[in-house]
Amino acid sequence: MTDTTALYGNGPERLPQSDPSGGCRRLQGRIALLTAAARGIGFASALRLAGEGATVWITDRDPAALEQARALAGQVGITLSTETMDSSDPAEVAARIAAIVARAGGIDILVNNAGGSLHTPYRFLEETDADWKVVLDLNLMGAVWASRAVLPAMIARGGGRIVNFGSKAGRFGSLIAGANYAAAKGAIASLTRQMAQEFGPHGITVNCICPGVVMTERTRGLWAQRRTPEERERVLQDIPMRRHCEVQDVAASVAFLASDDASFITGVTLDVNGGQGMA
């Protein structure tokens, strides 16, 4: 009989930590591309998609980080193909993704993971136009440019999946990132809905995931710097599930939206926030 403790229930302690597939095998034969995926949510998602059988390409602007990601993945028996790419440079995105599409033979799944508040100020009145431009370029236009580069091939294949990253920040506000970041993430949700409407007839679903704060190296620093210990404790107590988001929580949702299990789901904003915000 199948051991179902790994399949159902909620306790993270019951998860097969050593198995990047999460016990599922839904993506055999699919080709996936994840942007800025050498670390954090992107890397965890790449492992998950590959673990479920997809052929996975990841990009990042940091070649050393890409090499490290490839080596780490190799330790759990996963092969990742890598390409150096700065998601905030439109010419580079167009050229590098065209090269990936040509070498991979097409893309079935695009995960627009590139994003971040890039250490711009938290306070609106301290944010300059330059702070707005860099954050909008990476978080919003990066997804626009990557989608533009992938969509013709996806349409030619008769369908595909695009997973964008919004954020709890774009839906309910942020305690650690500024208005530029929240606005960019809000725009991602609008972009998702419009693309879902336009590309639905081509069999392409477009959805976005809005994670709560994930304690990566980057956010842990901002969290410590921008909130007092008392505030941090209070926020944690305000999250119904009493913990912050983990990268694997998000990776599992990426895999779901990329799989046939989500074939009639498009244009949605999937909140992965432990109940911190309920729309």
Add this chain to the structure above:
Amino acid sequence: MRPVAIVTGGSSNIGWACVRRLAPDHRVLIADRRAPSEAMPEGAAHLPLDITDAAACREVFARARAEGEVDVVVHSAAITEPARPLEQIDPDEWRRVIEVNLNGAFFVAQAAIPALRASRGALVMIASRAARVGYAALSPSPAGTKPHYCASKAGVLSLVKSLAVELAPDGVRVNAVVPGSIEGAMIPRERWPEMAARIPLGRLGVADEVADAVAFLCSPQARYITGHALDVNGGTWMN
């Protein structure tokens, strides 16, 4: 021993799809007034239940707990009535729809809580796109709307949020799946083509696709998702 899943309204349509989806790794108990008309999957059983009877709901959960750990509860039981102008709705019809769809959801949830706390399990309630946008917006009809159905399903969405907050500290997650136009008895077949033309994905959904979303929300893949309403509607309404 396989864990137990309870599916209310499990004898037909979306509930039946959930039964089949959960059956491979659960002892599925179908809590429904009627038994399924098709052969039940291996390990599934039917328990007669009228969800408007709070004591009967408690009894079903007590029986289920005797069979194993109840780690999944899917509440799919609901009724609808023909669309008609609000002015012509008889108060008894209004009360009946609210009694089954909203009060019934409360009775099922209240009965499920002890079992779910014990298993740190997951509850999914089936709402409807009607809860989001009303009925007229979906299917403009001069004949009228289904205000009781829409209001009852909006109540279910709200109930899910309250339950999610109350039960999260015990490790129990509560979410809603919000189907759009799904092939099945609730929509007359002659209307499918006209409805498909308004759906970005170009077709109606099928019950199995709703069941896939339910299975996702019940699984550890969704272990940090609670209080969420997941739309399965092909892009007809996007939040």
